[in-house]
Amino acid sequence: xxxxxxxxxxxxxxxxxxxxxxxxxxxxxxxxxxxxxxxxxxxxxxxxxxxxxxxxxxxxxxxxxxxxxxxxxxxxxxxxxxxxxxxxxxxxxxxxxxxxxxxxxxxxxxxxxxxxxxxxxxxxxxxxxxxxxxxxxxxxxxxxxxxxxxxxxxxxxxxxxxxxxxxxxxxxxxxxxxxxxxxxxxxxxxxxxxxxxxxxxxxxxxxxxxxxxxxxxxxxxxxxxxxxxxxx
Numbered sequence: 001x002x003x004x005x006x007x008x009x010x011x012x013x014x015x016x017x018x019x020x021x022x023x024x025x026x027x028x029x030x031x032x033x034x035x036x037x038x039x040x041x042x043x044x045x046x047x048x049x050x051x052x053x054x055x056x057x058x059x060x061x062x063x064x065x066x067x068x069x070x071x072x073x074x075x076x077x078x079x080x081x082x083x084x085x086x087x088x089x090x091x092x093x094x095x096x097x098x099x100x101x102x103x104x105x106x107x108x109x110x111x112x113x114x115x116x117x118x119x120x121x122x123x124x125x126x127x128x129x130x131x132x133x134x135x136x137x138x139x140x141x142x143x144x145x146x147x148x149x150x151x152x153x154x155x156x157x158x159x160x161x162x163x164x165x166x167x168x169x170x171x172x173x174x175x176x177x178x179x180x181x182x183x184x185x186x187x188x189x190x191x192x193x194x195x196x197x198x199x200x201x202x203x204x205x206x207x208x209x210x211x212x213x214x215x216x217x218x219x220x221x222x223x224x225x226x227x228x229x230x231x232x
Contacts, residue, residue: 001132039091048101059174120230122156123232124229125226126191128222128223128225132201132222139202143174146168146171146202146203147174147175149204149216150203154205157207157209157215158189160211162210163192164193165194165206165208166191166194166195166196166205166206167196169197170202177202200217201219202218203216204219
């Protein structure tokens with residue numbers, strides 16, 4: 001039988017070694033626990049930071065999206081408001097401008113009508129003046145036409161007891177010495193006086209009677225025609 005004898009000093013040494021190892025293990029355990037706690041706190045801090053950043057990102061995105069929606073809504077509201085204001089301003093301006101424009105248009109129309117009337121009068125009088133010139137040339141070229149015109153006028157005074165007839169000198173010259181007989185034959189008036197009137201046109205005459213005057217001058221007839229045309 002084998003037996004192992006442990007000496008006293010050996011026992012004391014073994015006991016010392018065992019106590020030393022236990023303390024070391026306890027210290028290592030405490031260190032491990034402390035490190036775990038630190039690691040856990042770091043993990044918690046990191047999680048908290050991540051959560052905070054995530055919240056901030058979410059809030060920032062929400063604010064940005066809200067601003068975008070708000071900006072779009074604001075743009076729509078601003079455009080609508082601007083349109084309403086512009087329409088109201090246009091309406092107000094038209095309400096003020098339309099009466100003035102209408103009055104201006106009426107004034108222009110009235111002025112236009114006056115000018116049209118004026119130009120019509122000028123055109124008529126110009127036409128009459130041209131007709132007078134042409135008639136003078138025609139009568140100068142064909143004196144017999146003047147005699148016919150004067151004869152028609154003298155017949156209007158037929159039956160008057162006394163006449164004074166004003167004629168263009170060229171018409172009197174054309175009749176010559178037969179002028180009193182021609183007038184008497186046309187008017188059946190024995191008491192007649194023939195007076196040359198250089199201010200009258202050929203082909204016309206002015207006849208004075210006891211009861212009034214017969215103005216058969218060519219210029220007078222043309223003037224009457226012009227007045228009738230202008231009055232119409």
